[in-house]
Amino acid sequence: MIIDATFWVAISFLIFVILLIYFKIPLKVKKLLDDNISQIRKQVDESENLKEEAKNKLAEHEKRIVGSKSEVKKMIREANELAEKNIIKSNEIFHRQMEMKKKNTEEKIKQLKNQAIKDVKNASINIAFESIEKLMLNSLDKSKLDKIYNQSIEETKLALQKKSS
Numbered sequence: 394m395i396i397d398a399t400f401w402v403a404i405s406f407l408i409f410v411i412l413l414i415y416f417k418i419p420l421k422v423k424k425l426l427d428d429n430i431s432q433i434r435k436q437v438d439e440s441e442n443l444k445e446e447a448k449n450k451l452a453e454h455e456k457r458i459v460g461s462k463s464e465v466k467k468m469i470r471e472a473n474e475l476a477e478k479n480i481i482k483s484n485e486i487f488h489r490q491m492e493m494k495k496k497n498t499e500e501k502i503k504q505l506k507n508q509a510i511k512d513v514k515n516a517s518i519n520i521a522f523e524s525i526e527k528l529m530l531n532s533l534d535k536s537k538l539d540k541i542y543n544q545s546i547e548e549t550k551l552a553l554q555k556k557s558s
Contacts, residue, residue: 509556516556520549
């Protein structure tokens with residue numbers, strides 16, 4: 394038989410395969426590959442868990458945002474209601490104060506009017522007494538009395554005009 398290079402290559406290949414099987418290299422390679430596969434699976438599972446956790450946190454934060462928005466709207470609505478109540482209260486207080494000032498002013502006007510009437514009456518009485526006094530002192534004839542009477546009426550009118558202005 395002719396032994397050529399192909400034969401020696403085949404023999405070398407068989408020896409190589411037998412040595413691989415003897416040293417259990419395929420099992421070691423398989424174990425190494427299985428370990429890598431299980432590690433990759435763990436990483437994939439862990440990433441899936443992280444992805445789910447992230448989704449949950451996102452949903453939770455979105456709920457918080459929605460809750461915050463509704464809470465802000467509620468706070469704004471309450472603030473507007475409070476502001477409106479304060480405005481109404483302030484208006485009521487203002488109107489009450491203005492009503493009191495109006496009443497006080499009207500009362501002062503009444504008092505001043507009554508005082509002016511009293512002053513006019515007192516002035517009229519004083520003028521009348523002075524006229525009567527003059528008449529009594531000068532009790533003269535009828536023409537002089539008419540003249541004095543007319544003068545006293547004119548004096549009374551002038552005195553009243555001075556008091557009223």
